[in-house]
Amino acid sequence: MSNSILEGGTAAPVTAPSTMMSMQQALNRALDEVLAENPKAVIFGEDCGRLGGVFRITDGLQAKHGEQRVFDTPLAESGILGMSVGLAMAGFHPIPEVQFDGFAYPAINQIVCQVARMNYRSRGTLPMPITLRVPSFGGIRAPEHHGESLEALFAHVPGLKVVSPSNPHEAYHLLKYAATRPDPVIFMEPKSRYWQKGEVDLTRHDAADGGGSPTGAKVMRAGRHLTLVAWGAMVARCLQVAELAAEDGIDIEVLDLRWLKPVDAEALGASVRKTRRAVVVHEAPLTSGLGAEVAQLITQSCFDTLKAPVERVTGFDVPYPSGDLEDEYIPNIDRILFGIQRVLEYKRG
Amino acid sequence: MDTLPLASGDAAKPLTPAELRELYSLMVAVRHLDASAIAWQRQGIIPGYAPELGQEAAQVGSGYAVDTTRDFVFPTYREMGVARTMGVDMVAYMSTHKATWHGGLYDPQQTRLAPIQAVVAGSVLHAVGWAHGQTLAGTADGSLGVAMTYFGDGASSQGDVHEALNFAAVMKAPVVFFVQNNGWAISVPTERQVAGGSVAARAAGYGMPALQIDGDDVVAVVEATRRAFAHARSGQGPVLIEAMTYRRGPHSTSDDPGRYRSLDEERDGAGLDPLERFRQRLLAEGIADGVFFAEALAAAKAEEEHLRIGIQALGSRPGTEMFDLVFQETTPALQAQAANWREESEHV
Numbered sequence: 001m002s003n004s005i006l007e008g009g010t011a012a013p014v015t016a017p018s019t020m021m022s023m024q025q026a027l028n029r030a031l032d033e034v035l036a037e038n039p040k041a042v043i044f045g046e047d048c049g050r051l052g053g054v055f056r057i058t059d060g061l062q063a064k065h066g067e068q069r070v071f072d073t074p075l076a077e078s079g080i081l082g083m084s085v086g087l088a089m090a091g092f093h094p095i096p097e098v099q100f101d102g103f104a105y106p107a108i109n110q111i112v113c114q115v116a117r118m119n120y121r122s123r124g125t126l127p128m129p130i131t132l133r134v135p136s137f138g139g140i141r142a143p144e145h146h147g148e149s150l151e152a153l154f155a156h157v158p159g160l161k162v163v164s165p166s167n168p169h170e171a172y173h174l175l176k177y178a179a180t181r182p183d184p185v186i187f188m189e190p191k192s193r194y195w196q197k198g199e200v201d202l203t204r205h206d207a208a209d210g211g212g213s214p215t216g217a218k219v220m221r222a223g224r225h226l227t228l229v230a231w232g233a234m235v236a237r238c239l240q241v242a243e244l245a246a247e248d249g250i251d252i253e254v255l256d257l258r259w260l261k262p263v264d265a266e267a268l269g270a271s272v273r274k275t276r277r278a279v280v281v282h283e284a285p286l287t288s289g290l291g292a293e294v295a296q297l298i299t300q301s302c303f304d305t306l307k308a309p310v311e312r313v314t315g316f317d318v319p320y321p322s323g324d325l326e327d328e329y330i331p332n333i334d335r336i337l338f339g340i341q342r343v344l345e346y347k348r349g
Numbered sequence: 350m351d352t353l354p355l356a357s358g359d360a361a362k363p364l365t366p367a368e369l370r371e372l373y374s375l376m377v378a379v380r381h382l383d384a385s386a387i388a389w390q391r392q393g394i395i396p397g398y399a400p401e402l403g404q405e406a407a408q409v410g411s412g413y414a415v416d417t418t419r420d421f422v423f424p425t426y427r428e429m430g431v432a433r434t435m436g437v438d439m440v441a442y443m444s445t446h447k448a449t450w451h452g453g454l455y456d457p458q459q460t461r462l463a464p465i466q467a468v469v470a471g472s473v474l475h476a477v478g479w480a481h482g483q484t485l486a487g488t489a490d491g492s493l494g495v496a497m498t499y500f501g502d503g504a505s506s507q508g509d510v511h512e513a514l515n516f517a518a519v520m521k522a523p524v525v526f527f528v529q530n531n532g533w534a535i536s537v538p539t540e541r542q543v544a545g546g547s548v549a550a551r552a553a554g555y556g557m558p559a560l561q562i563d564g565d566d567v568v569a570v571v572e573a574t575r576r577a578f579a580h581a582r583s584g585q586g587p588v589l590i591e592a593m594t595y596r597r598g599p600h601s602t603s604d605d606p607g608r609y610r611s612l613d614e615e616r617d618g619a620g621l622d623p624l625e626r627f628r629q630r631l632l633a634e635g636i637a638d639g640v641f642f643a644e645a646l647a648a649a650k651a652e653e654e655h656l657r658i659g660i661q662a663l664g665s666r667p668g669t670e671m672f673d674l675v676f677q678e679t680t681p682a683l684q685a686q687a688a689n690w691r692e693e694s695e696h697v
Contacts, residue, residue, distance in 0.1 A: 082512070086482065
């Protein structure tokens with residue numbers, strides 16, 4: 001991947017460099033600009049045309065860019081993804097949406113056997129520049145199948161890249177970046193954060209890092225005592241935890257992984273070599289979750305300096321529970337604090 | 350069954366004697382290559398193959414209607430005859446059966462043939478997406494590029510086929526769904542596979558014209574496919590063709606058809622060999638003679654010999670391609686794995 005967001009052709013003329021908006025607005029703006037900048041970009045899925053999507057991420061785009069560029073499909077996820085493959089073969093840049101994470105399952109065959117493999121199968125002659133937007137994770141008390149965390153499943157598939165934004169600024173820039181890449185990217189939008197507002201610097205993606213790579217992880221809060229690794233909605237929660245811990249004199253670094261594949265092993269190593277302790281936080285079930293991958297990458301690069309084994313604070317190995325039990329399932333502030341405590345108090349046997 | 354409005358213009362023109370002779374030559378070439386591929390598997394030249402004995406008319410006839418300057422074909426793993434008819438390099442095509450590279454070594458963009466596909470029905474949806482892309486790209490009236498997708502009676506049980514038919518009909522996409530109903534989905538006969546009598550009968554439910562044709566009559570196949578292409582090309586939407594044929598022999602070189610049908614049953618079900626049937630017709634109509642047939646056979650044998658040498662000469666692809674061709678933009682993890690692989694394999 002290139003090193004600058006500007007190389008992706010995403011530099012948009014802007015008057016106000018920084019503006020307050022929700023993640024929903026940031027994503028909508030990013031898609032609007034992608035459609036304007038790339039005549040081959042097409043957006044489609046269930047209800048994303050006239051309705052603007054059930055989360056209104058594609059709101060107004062059909063009216064502005066026309067029914068050829070933004071269109072509704074029949075209600076069939078395998079069809080949406082299979083169609084994306086054919087459109088990509090015809091030279092388009094499809095940006096399909098599956099309405100909710102759990103409805104990516106009916107499309108898994110197309111995602112795994114087709115989208116992910118066509119570049120390989122065709123020896124690079126049929127690239128798959130597909131940006132699959134998936135409203136992801138829980139936290140909105142939705143019905144069954146509307147709150148799944150599929151990152152480990154997607155990340156395990158060779159040929160796919162996976163990214164998840166944590167705030168409006170990241171959402172705007174990561175989506176613009178993903179939608180200009182020549183490879184398939186699964187774009188996991190934390191739906192519980194859609195309506196949270198934040199400052200979006202439209203001109204600079206990685207201003208906070210002094211212009212780091214758009215494909216890397218990002219330090220959202222610097223700290224000395226322990227690294228919290230998170231992505232999506234869990235980043236905001238970890239930042240809250242860090243503020244609470246600071247009251248007790250514990251200085252926590254929060255690393256937003258951003259890319260779940262490829263994982264930025266270098267940034268992970270750099271952070272943990274400094275803090276010497278790490279806790280990974282994710283909503284997905286524990287077993288074979290992405291936390292295991294992150295923990296191994298940390299172990300590999302920081303084994304000598306680690307003060308304690310890497311801890312994981314995650315969802316449980318249960319089907320995603322009903323709304324009433326959601327708060328028990330998603331890592332909450334207390335559970336994350338307990339995880340931090342286990343690491344801080346670890347004694348070598 | 351024929352619910353497709355009759356075509357006019359080029360699609361309605363009868364085949365010329367030269368075209369008929371060309372079709373025969375293609376069928377002989379395909380027959381010989383198919384038989385050779387089975388022999389090559391037995392000789393250990395290739396590890397596996399999916400034969401198509403008896404489907405030559407369906408494959409050559411449909412492939413003959415493709416305009417490779419603007420159309421695109423989406424095959425499964427049993428469309429060798431289509432590939433040969435479209436002029437695909439057959440060493441590059443057979444490389445997939447040689448286990449050289451999944452999908453084959455031919456260039457899909459240049460040949461207009463999508464990579465060989467083992468997930469039946471998977472590529473049926475790709476055809477719809479590609480075809481819709483032609484609509485979006487926009488062309489002069491009556492000149493849309495058409496996607497033709499192949500699948501069988503077995504694949505018609507897959508949900509993706511239903512989704513593809515529905516999408517294509519809703520979007521009026523220029524797709525020709527070419528079903529080769531060869532009577533068997535490995536060991537399961539059509540009556541245990543297809544409810545409703547036929548795949549063609551289903552098209553009515555999507556408001557899509559359909560043709561059920563004699564898939565062993567190459568002329569009927571060419572004419573039906575040309576009509577379907579004309580319909581789709583002019584922006585009138587998709588067409589389904591169900592070519593009724595019979596898969597003689599096994600599903601693959603690993604299959605044992607003796608477990609599910611007898612040779613007598615196969616002979617009864619298969620009917621007259623489509624190649625022999627066409628030969629008799631050409632003779633009866635005075636379009637070809639014994640000299641022509643002998644030359645066609647000699648050409649097929651020479652081609653087969655040439656291809657065997659090419660296939661045997663195919664080496665393995667360099668291991669680096671395993672890593673290099675996953676993405677257009679590689680990842681640090683993949684680069685590290687490739688470096689590791691290089692280092693460790695050099696020590697062996």
